[in-house]
Amino acid sequence: MIDRKWLPLNALRAFDAVGRRLSFTAGAQSLSVTQSAISRHVSSLEDLIGKRLIERRPGGLALTEAGAKLLPVVEKSFDRLEKVLNEIAAEGTQRERVVRIHMPPTFLQRLGMQMLHEFRSEFPGIAIDVSSTYGTGLPDRKVDLAVTYDMPKVSDAIMDLLWMECSTPVCSPALATAFAGRPLSELLTEAELLHVRVDGQPMDHHWAQFCRQTGLDIDTRKGLTFDTLALAVQYAERGHGVVLCDVDMFREDIDGGRLGVPHGIEIKGGYGYFLVLNPEDLDDPLIALFRNWIISRFAGIGSHPRPSVRDNTDVVISQDAPRN
Secondary structure (H helix, E strand, O other): OOOHHHOOHHHHHHHHHHHHHOOHHHHHHHHOOOHHHHHHHHHHHHHHHOOOOEEEEOOEEEEOHHHHHHHHHHHHHHHHHHHHHHHHHHOOOOOOEEEEEEOOHHHHHHHHHHHHHHHHHHOOOEEEEEEOOOOOOOOOOOOOEEEEEEOOOOOOOEEEEEEEEEEEEEEOHHHHHHOOOOOHHHHHHHOOEEEEOOOOOOOOHHHHHHHHHHOOOOOOOOOEEEOOHHHHHHHHHOOOOEEEEEOOOOHHHHHOOOOEEOOOEEEEEEEEEEEEEOHHHHHOHHHHHHHHHHHHHOOOOOOOOOOEEEOOOOEEEEOOOOEO
């Protein structure tokens, strides 16, 4: 049995450095030690627990099952120690506390900028470090809180649902007018389909799902693929195609007539926006403050009035006339 007095801190630091990078060379450089030294530390940790943590494969290093179980615990523990030590060292220095926040690019552009401005106006003593990267799920960078675009999942992290994405085809007002009164299938066949990249999914994931739920027989493999929804919508707004758009994210553009809605069909594809943080950070008053503040800002989103009927495929068929 391993108790606290025998915890091999240097070996754990070495394993953390190598495991996160899957490289003895990069791990050694991060700790400013030799590769042989860091290798010895990892080997001593493996000897202590009687399990292999890292194995060499033809394509490089890989974590074993034991290593994959241990690494996130070690990483969170060192993160917490680093954070608390810095907080103690900063006490009485009158320095601003920095909260590290991640937001997806489209979320940040459409909603996050204004929200961060309002938060800073209300709490000027809290500095914010904002990062934004493409992709679903959590970013690689260490952050205190992250808004993520993802599907609901079971996780050790706390995931607060902000809203589930509800999408409808949008295009330029001129294109919507040109196809007014015609079947949606004709528009999707003749116009260019615009896709948004989703990690681990085919490029046409959203459109293929839309066609399955609505019963349309369309070749969804054509068109352009963008990294973000904002770029795809901007391209569509200029009259160059049709994109599946989050109606809550782009509500102002739809209601303001900058985007045309050629048909009143909306679907839920299973993705949504979540606020994610580590459970141990709930004790941090500033993180708890931001969490409560942002959750309150999203209360009721997705409940804007739009008379509709819902069938068992989770397709919402709007009873409004097509909007331009």
